[in-house]
Amino acid sequence: MTSFRSLARAMFLGFRRDRGALFFTIALPLLFLLIIGGVFARQSTPKSKVLEIGSVPVVDQMPAEMRAGVDKSLKFTRISDRNAAVEKVRKGDYSAAIEQSGDRVVVHFSAADQVKAGTAQGQIEGLVQAANQASSGKPPKYRLEGQQVEDKSLKPIQYITPGLLGWALASAGMFGASTTLVTWRTKGLLRRLRLSPVPIRSVFAARVVVSLGVAMVQTALFIGVATLPMFGLELAHYWWMAIPMVLCGVLAFLAIGMLIGAWAKTQEAAQGVTQIVVLPMAFLGGSFFNIDDAPPWLRVVSEIFPLRHLNNGMLKVLVRGEGPASVLPQMGVLLGFALVATLIAVRVFRWEQI
Amino acid sequence: MPNTIVATDLRKRYGDVKAVDGVTLAVEEGEFFGILGPNGAGKTTTLEIIEGLRQADGGEVTVLGRSPWPRDPALLPRIGVQLQASSFFERLTAREQLRTFGSLYGVPERKADAMLETVGLTEKADTPVEKLSGGQAQRLSIACALVHEPELVFLDEPTAALDPQARRNLWDVLRAINTEGRTIVLTTHYMDEAETLCDRVAIIDRGRILRSGPPAALVRGLDAATRISVVSGVLGVDEARALPGADDVTDDGVSLVIATRDPSSVVAALAGRGALDGVQIKGATLEDVFLNLTGREYRI
Numbered sequence A: 001m002t003s004f005r006s007l008a009r010a011m012f013l014g015f016r017r018d019r020g021a022l023f024f025t026i027a028l029p030l031l032f033l034l035i036i037g038g039v040f041a042r043q044s045t046p047k048s049k050v051l052e053i054g055s056v057p058v059v060d061q062m063p064a065e066m067r068a069g070v071d072k073s074l075k076f077t078r079i080s081d082r083n084a085a086v087e088k089v090r091k092g093d094y095s096a097a098i099e100q101s102g103d104r105v106v107v108h109f110s111a112a113d114q115v116k117a118g119t120a121q122g123q124i125e126g127l128v129q130a131a132n133q134a135s136s137g138k139p140p141k142y143r144l145e146g147q148q149v150e151d152k153s154l155k156p157i158q159y160i161t162p163g164l165l166g167w168a169l170a171s172a173g174m175f176g177a178s179t180t181l182v183t184w185r186t187k188g189l190l191r192r193l194r195l196s197p198v199p200i201r202s203v204f205a206a207r208v209v210v211s212l213g214v215a216m217v218q219t220a221l222f223i224g225v226a227t228l229p230m231f232g233l234e235l236a237h238y239w240w241m242a243i244p245m246v247l248c249g250v251l252a253f254l255a256i257g258m259l260i261g262a263w264a265k266t267q268e269a270a271q272g273v274t275q276i277v278v279l280p281m282a283f284l285g286g287s288f289f290n291i292d293d294a295p296p297w298l299r300v301v302s303e304i305f306p307l308r309h310l311n312n313g314m315l316k317v318l319v320r321g322e323g324p325a326s327v328l329p330q331m332g333v334l335l336g337f338a339l340v341a342t343l344i345a346v347r348v349f350r351w352e353q354i
Numbered sequence B: 001m002p003n004t005i006v007a008t009d010l011r012k013r014y015g016d017v018k019a020v021d022g023v024t025l026a027v028e029e030g031e032f033f034g035i036l037g038p039n040g041a042g043k044t045t046t047l048e049i050i051e052g053l054r055q056a057d058g059g060e061v062t063v064l065g066r067s068p069w070p071r072d073p074a075l076l077p078r079i080g081v082q083l084q085a086s087s088f089f090e091r092l093t094a095r096e097q098l099r100t101f102g103s104l105y106g107v108p109e110r111k112a113d114a115m116l117e118t119v120g121l122t123e124k125a126d127t128p129v130e131k132l133s134g135g136q137a138q139r140l141s142i143a144c145a146l147v148h149e150p151e152l153v154f155l156d157e158p159t160a161a162l163d164p165q166a167r168r169n170l171w172d173v174l175r176a177i178n179t180e181g182r183t184i185v186l187t188t189h190y191m192d193e194a195e196t197l198c199d200r201v202a203i204i205d206r207g208r209i210l211r212s213g214p215p216a217a218l219v220r221g222l223d224a225a226t227r228i229s230v231v232s233g234v235l236g237v238d239e240a241r242a243l244p245g246a247d248d249v250t251d252d253g254v255s256l257v258i259a260t261r262d263p264s265s266v267v268a269a270l271a272g273r274g275a276l277d278g279v280q281i282k283g284a285t286l287e288d289v290f291l292n293l294t295g296r297e298y299r300i
């Protein structure tokens, strides 16, 4: 037991002091999340620009809480010249211009971009209605509520986070396992450990435990960053099921990495082959785009990659709010990958470089 | 004395190369045994078969009464191995390295740290292995082989790539370990190392053991000439040839060298002529034994 612990400790220290590994397993994926998450975060709330001609009381005297809501979708700019305002709307610089004289509120819009104009108009209409309501003091009798037919919770950040995390776990697990095994063999550590009384199983188990720990850190960091207000990931009720999900996924990736490492003679070969597996897997596994948008045949092909199943399961528990039992099939498939790859790796395994 | 290692007719080939071609040897308990030969002679392969790292194609070997192949976890704690290529955990310091290896054998950290002291690496305890010099890495590698106090220690060219001072320091360490009663099997391509350290050596070439025995006995068994050299110019070459007992004389302008099988007569004659300036007397060495056995100059 103590030998197991100290082996794990040695391997963990070796990882922690490896700047390259830290960069690729922690920093780079987080950087991706920051960039891609940041891009989408901005894209998902495009504001309509609206000109305010002179003073418009329905806008200016909005109650503060309502103002906060309106500010999310509309950006008001004050202008005094009415003709200039109309001209700007005509050119498409602004979605609409709004003016008020007494109780009459007029919206100027252009027919050139009906979608934009429609959006702005609809929002302003809501605004006027709210003002009516506020002045009468009576709640509205009928209320219209729009329901989007797509899964409402699936804002881009919601599938980007599990996807990028899956990719980070896959590349860390596979590169880590394949290059470690080759290094151990080429540097002679494997034969040296073979001469110690510790069963080789323990040596590998220690490495697996370290990798699982690193994966947990990756997961925590990822989810932590994505739930920051600026990215706005909202975790579903059973989010903690992500933990066993990640563990199963990483076991599969480690097993495939070990298989590559058992086969490869050199570091270059190990890295090359791992790359050849990781890249297509990341794309088809749905890490960089929503695989549900892909043609059906591609979706079928993507099933051969464990990452696809990890991403599926993570989406279910992390954002779609499905229960723990819903991901049992995914976990089963991942463990199956792990088992099969391990069995083959054991067969291919060589102690000696030559 | 019980035999610690008994190897009979070991054979191992790699493709067309007969790396080990019928090696038979026995090492006694407490002995300092050397396997001496040029590069590619088959030293490492022989050692690795005995350690249990490689399976022999033929022959038999027992180590401490057990068979090293297949891997025997009961035998492994009793032997310590320093491989020819240092093999360490990446990015650990010298101290962490040694503690980790120690823990594989249940050795407490305190004892691992003491071993660091024994090989003189206390100052380098916090240095990552990647930053150790060749000699320091070699000493750490040996410390890793000794940390669990094995009865039998295998060292594969432990002093290769060390400067003379470091070699001598390491020799002291090895002698001390042997004095504690541990059996040491060492391979080397340095003749002087084998002569200085080993109780017995086996001279190996092209996978075969040519001769084995205590170094002094091997040299004495050889009817080799002693070389007496004096400063060039004190004596003419022809004059030297005429000395009683002189077999062969050469003068390279720096030293006059007289080869003889009767050194006392030659020295007496030289003394009589007052021609002993800068005299040096060199007996035969293992190098001559090798030359005699193979007909080739010894080249590492």
Ligand SMILES: Nc1ncnc2c1ncn2[C@@H]1O[C@H](COP(=O)(O)OP(=O)(O)O)[C@@H](O)[C@H]1O
Pocket: A354, B014, B017, B018, B019, B037, B038, B039, B040, B041, B042, B043, B044, B045, B046
């Ligand atoms: N793994 C191997 N594969 C192929 N040939 C090898 C291997 N190991 C050693 N040899 C060959 O066997 C011979 C003996 O090698 P070795 O035992 O390493 O000699 P030494 O240790 O005395 O230098 C050499 O010719 C060497 O090239």
Ligand SMILES: [Mg+2]
Pocket: B043, B044, B045, B084, B156, B157
């Ligand atoms: Mg060798």
